[in-house]
Every structure is written in C-alpha cells, then in structure tokens.
Amino acid sequence: MQAVLFDMDGTLVDSEKLWDVSLSALYGELGGTLSPQVRASLVGSSAEDTIRTVYTDLGLEPDPAAMAESDRWLHAYTAELFEDGLPWCDGAPELLEALAAEAIPMALVTNTQRMLTERALNSIGRHYFSATVCGDEVARGKPAPDAYQRAAALLGVAPAQCLAIEDSVTGTAAAESAGCPVLVVPNDVEVPGGPRRRHADSLAGLDAAALRRIYARLSRERGSQSA
Known part of the structure; x- marks a missing residue:
C-alpha cells in the first residue's frame, strides 16, 4: 500500500446530511418534493448527474441554462451550510x-x-x-x-x-x-x-x-x- x-x-x-437539506430546498424551489428513493440514488453523484436526475424526476424541460442556474443555486445554498462547519x-x-x-x-x-x-x-x-x-x-x-x-x-x-x-x-x-x-x-x-x-x-x-x-x-x- x-x-x-x-x-x-x-x-x-x-456532509450528506447537509446535502439532504440543500437538495430538499432545491426541490422546493422547483415546485416538487424530494423522495427518499431519489435522494438515495444521488448519494455520491456528480453535480451534472444530480441536476439531470432532479429535472428528469420533476418532468422539467432539460434546458441547459435553467439546469446551470439550478446547479449554481444548489451549490451556493450548500456552501452556506458548509460555513457552519462539518x-x-x-x-x-x-x-x-x-x-x-x-x-x-x-x-x-x-x-x-x-x-x-x-x-x-x-x-x-x-x-x-x-x-x-x-x-x-x-x-x-x-x-x-x-x-x-x-x-x-x-x-x-x-x-x-x-x-x-x-x-x-x-x-x-x-x-x-x-x-x-x-x-x-x-x-x-x-x-x-x-x-x-x-x-x-x-x-x-x-x-x-x-x-x-x-x-x-x-x-x-x-x-x-x-x-
């Protein structure tokens, strides 16, 4: 080794517990509710795969500009949670x-x-x-x-x-x-x-x-x- x-x-x-909070908040912003099944599927996912999964789950049009804004929003929200320590x-x-x-x-x-x-x-x-x-x-x-x-x-x-x-x-x-x-x-x-x-x-x-x-x-x- x-x-x-x-x-x-x-x-x-x-920190996955903090991602629970920020992902739930993103779903609220987009007009939906994060299910336990989708949350489990997102553990360890990349940012790109996460946003793609969210939009697919909510039946939203996969508009690149909208998805990029959702990615920015999610990471800004999570960054605020990280500031309190992990x-x-x-x-x-x-x-x-x-x-x-x-x-x-x-x-x-x-x-x-x-x-x-x-x-x-x-x-x-x-x-x-x-x-x-x-x-x-x-x-x-x-x-x-x-x-x-x-x-x-x-x-x-x-x-x-x-x-x-x-x-x-x-x-x-x-x-x-x-x-x-x-x-x-x-x-x-x-x-x-x-x-x-x-x-x-x-x-x-x-x-x-x-x-x-x-x-x-x-x-x-x-x-x-x-x-």
Missing part, C-alpha cells in the same frame, strides 16, 4: 492523524466541486493531503474512474498500489474501475459486497497497520483470481 485515497462526503465528514464521521480524524504520523501519502477524491471542497477542507485540514481531485476537474465524475486515476497519477503511484476508502455505490464503482482495492464504510446507503472490496462499520479503531492488512488481503485475492 503506497497511498490512501479518501472520498469526502459521507466518508470523512457527515461533523466528522466516526474515527476519521484519528485515522488521518495515524496515517500522517507514518508519512503515508493521502489524496482526497470527491465528486464535490472545488469551491465547496475548499470550504470543507477548512474543517477537515488540507495539510493531510498531498493531492485533492474534485468533480469539476475531471472529464467524467464518479462512477467513472477519472478522479481516482488522476489522484494516483498526482501521487506518482499506480491505482492498484492505493487503497481507496468510500461510502457509496457510485464512489466504490469509480475506485474499482480505476483499479483500486476499496474499503467500503457505508453511511446512508447500503453498498453491495464484491471481490475487490471489504466493508467496515466505521473508521473508528482503524490505523495504518489495519489498512495495510486490508490492502494486502484484497491484493492477494485479486492475484489468486487472476491466476
């Missing part, structure tokens, strides 16, 4: 400190746009990360592999040498597509199991040695499947 690649929303900070997910600050103490390179890999990510980093601590990759900085957001591939390249390692940590179906698919073994710590949505992923209830109690064991086990299993 040469590096650890962290998702942000729902993995390090429990609650940590269990065990996240302790794990970041443990990895930093052993000088293990870390990257933040998120579908959230750079403007919001910078505000979140005020709470998380940007000093932990040697690289950060945001959803508006790659051609395709998660579930495409672009963000994870870019993060690994910025760290100078292959994706297969990195352990990704994710909470969503979308993010896990992106990391796996890039070639990373994945530690899945579900937050709001159940994530199915798979041969290149391991589940944990939370980050609490995990340290660098635990992550190395998880990475080694997943790498061995991949090797045995390829043989």
Whole structure:
C-alpha cells in the first residue's frame, strides 16, 4: 500500500446530511418534493448527474441554462451550510492523524466541486493531503474512474498500489474501475459486497497497520483470481 485515497462526503465528514437539506430546498424551489428513493440514488453523484436526475424526476424541460442556474443555486445554498462547519464521521480524524504520523501519502477524491471542497477542507485540514481531485476537474465524475486515476497519477503511484476508502455505490464503482482495492464504510446507503472490496462499520479503531492488512488481503485475492 503506497497511498490512501479518501472520498469526502459521507466518508470523512457527515456532509450528506447537509446535502439532504440543500437538495430538499432545491426541490422546493422547483415546485416538487424530494423522495427518499431519489435522494438515495444521488448519494455520491456528480453535480451534472444530480441536476439531470432532479429535472428528469420533476418532468422539467432539460434546458441547459435553467439546469446551470439550478446547479449554481444548489451549490451556493450548500456552501452556506458548509460555513457552519462539518461533523466528522466516526474515527476519521484519528485515522488521518495515524496515517500522517507514518508519512503515508493521502489524496482526497470527491465528486464535490472545488469551491465547496475548499470550504470543507477548512474543517477537515488540507495539510493531510498531498493531492485533492474534485468533480469539476475531471472529464467524467464518479462512477467513472477519472478522479481516482488522476489522484494516483498526482501521487506518482499506480491505482492498484492505493487503497481507496468510500461510502457509496457510485464512489466504490469509480475506485474499482480505476483499479483500486476499496474499503467500503457505508453511511446512508447500503453498498453491495464484491471481490475487490471489504466493508467496515466505521473508521473508528482503524490505523495504518489495519489498512495495510486490508490492502494486502484484497491484493492477494485479486492475484489468486487472476491466476
């Protein structure tokens, strides 16, 4: 394990609860109500996919100018919520400190746009990360592999040498597509199991040695499947 690649929303900070608020507010602005089913489908989605889903769900004309304005409104609203600070997910600050103490390179890999990510980093601590990759900085957001591939390249390692940590179906698919073994710590949505992923209830109690064991086990299993 040469590096650890962290998702942000729902993995390090429990910001998905704030997205619940802002998405519900957007639906109100557009004359609708956000259903639990649609909200679950949006966990981990890119900004583009989110707005497209909202307009489809509400039966609105997919006018590019209107969709761009809705995207701007949603992110401005969410930015105000972020200003009050972000609650940590269990065990996240302790794990970041443990990895930093052993000088293990870390990257933040998120579908959230750079403007919001910078505000979140005020709470998380940007000093932990040697690289950060945001959803508006790659051609395709998660579930495409672009963000994870870019993060690994910025760290100078292959994706297969990195352990990704994710909470969503979308993010896990992106990391796996890039070639990373994945530690899945579900937050709001159940994530199915798979041969290149391991589940944990939370980050609490995990340290660098635990992550190395998880990475080694997943790498061995991949090797045995390829043989």
